[in-house]
Amino acid sequence: MAVKKKSSAGAKAKTVSVYLNADELQERRPVLLFTAGQIDEVLTEAEIQAVPFASEYLLGLCAWREQVLPIIDLVRFFGLSSSGKDVGERYLVVRTVDSLSPGNAENIHSEKVLLRCVLKVSDQIINGDIPADCEAVYPKQAGFPPIFVRGLFRREKELFILPDIAAIIHSNSLGGAE
Amino acid sequence: MKKVCLVKGGNFVLGIEARYILSRRHKMLPHETAGKEREIFHLGSLLARKHCEHPEPGSVFLQLHKGKNTFFLLVDQVIDEIELPEQTTRLPPPSPELAEQLCPQVAVCMNLVVLLLDPAQVIPVARQLGQGIGVLAPEHWAQPPVPVDSAARQPAKGTKNGPGTAVPNRLIRKNKKRPKSVDEETFKRVMAWTIAQFKQGKVGTEHLAADQLPPGLVQQEGVSDTVIQYLIDQISLRCQESITPTRPGEQHGG
Numbered sequence: 001m002a003v004k005k006k007s008s009a010g011a012k013a014k015t016v017s018v019y020l021n022a023d024e025l026q027e028r029r030p031v032l033l034f035t036a037g038q039i040d041e042v043l044t045e046a047e048i049q050a051v052p053f054a055s056e057y058l059l060g061l062c063a064w065r066e067q068v069l070p071i072i073d074l075v076r077f078f079g080l081s082s083s084g085k086d087v088g089e090r091y092l093v094v095r096t097v098d099s100l101s102p103g104n105a106e107n108i109h110s111e112k113v114l115l116r117c118v119l120k121v122s123d124q125i126i127n128g129d130i131p132a133d134c135e136a137v138y139p140k141q142a143g144f145p146p147i148f149v150r151g152l153f154r155r156e157k158e159l160f161i162l163p164d165i166a167a168i169i170h171s172n173s174l175g176g177a178e
Numbered sequence: 179m180k181k182v183c184l185v186k187g188g189n190f191v192l193g194i195e196a197r198y199i200l201s202r203r204h205k206m207l208p209h210e211t212a213g214k215e216r217e218i219f220h221l222g223s224l225l226a227r228k229h230c231e232h233p234e235p236g237s238v239f240l241q242l243h244k245g246k247n248t249f250f251l252l253v254d255q256v257i258d259e260i261e262l263p264e265q266t267t268r269l270p271p272p273s274p275e276l277a278e279q280l281c282p283q284v285a286v287c288m289n290l291v292v293l294l295l296d297p298a299q300v301i302p303v304a305r306q307l308g309q310g311i312g313v314l315a316p317e318h319w320a321q322p323p324v325p326v327d328s329a330a331r332q333p334a335k336g337t338k339n340g341p342g343t344a345v346p347n348r349l350i351r352k353n354k355k356r357p358k359s360v361d362e363e364t365f366k367r368v369m370a371w372t373i374a375q376f377k378q379g380k381v382g383t384e385h386l387a388a389d390q391l392p393p394g395l396v397q398q399e400g401v402s403d404t405v406i407q408y409l410i411d412q413i414s415l416r417c418q419e420s421i422t423p424t425r426p427g428e429q430h431g432g
Binding site: 047049050051052053054055058060061062063066067068069070072168169170171172 | 190
């Protein structure tokens, strides 16, 4: 079932803030940042098919519009702690353009491939521009592997993470999140 | 469309194309079949990368065949048979390599994802995991050979032969263990029949087999063919000895 996106910034909203069900990091709540165009759908539930031998961050696979998509828990992927409180959760269908596929790396003129995955997140999903009073943080400083993060910003109460979805999807061939 | 069996192994549900399934068996494998198999694989423990302690009650042995391999795979449950579209896709990243090897293809059916097991990869994946992971211990799959003593104790149900009839004659005759004795009446009847047969020139197991006894001749309950066959063999042996002249210096061991 799809959930309508909340909009607090009207038609001008360009980014979507998605809170993770994770404990505070550096006394700030970890929040994922996406462009609005990256999010295809927000699902309230997903029929998850477990994948054998998978890392714990790969929750499984689900079918979305006849496509098979991996479901990834970024809290586990980034090694964040979670108090495990019973809070609302959603499944975010996000898209990205694959520019990291090993098959494409040697051929810079190859066609870009559209990739999708589903992220398990909290039910706090807010449309709105990224606040101007943010300060950039070097990923390693906050314990994030730089290869999987396009940017990291902090504000008084939030730590905004711009995940590199393509890199995360290809994390196996990139050496994993560890 | 292709027919696919949905099977459960531990926490996982996989599809196996029906054309790769030669047989299904809910009970343990008979001793003869078991003797031919070196290894039986257990899906749940293979997928969980652990040793199998106890198979789930109601587990099913699937005999799978693909390429040169024919083997048995024990699954917790056969859930359903479904039809999937021919079109499948590869297991998407970031699925691990072992999963891609074991289940290279996935399909979508009724908005559900089905991972398709490649039977040809079960043994290679188990080998890669090593340490006996995914391999079922023989006590969980092989019926022990029916000991003659225990066969003799089994009560006959409906027929004179009882459950012991399931054991092939050649297995019975190879077993030299002395069976439990029969009662006097049965002994006399079997002896009379065997001697009568012998007088007609019938010797050897093809003429003097327990299953050739006239119906109703043996009335003792709980006596199996194994016991009767042993008795027939012994009487037949004595009959043959009685007509064979003893050579000088040879002593009768009887």
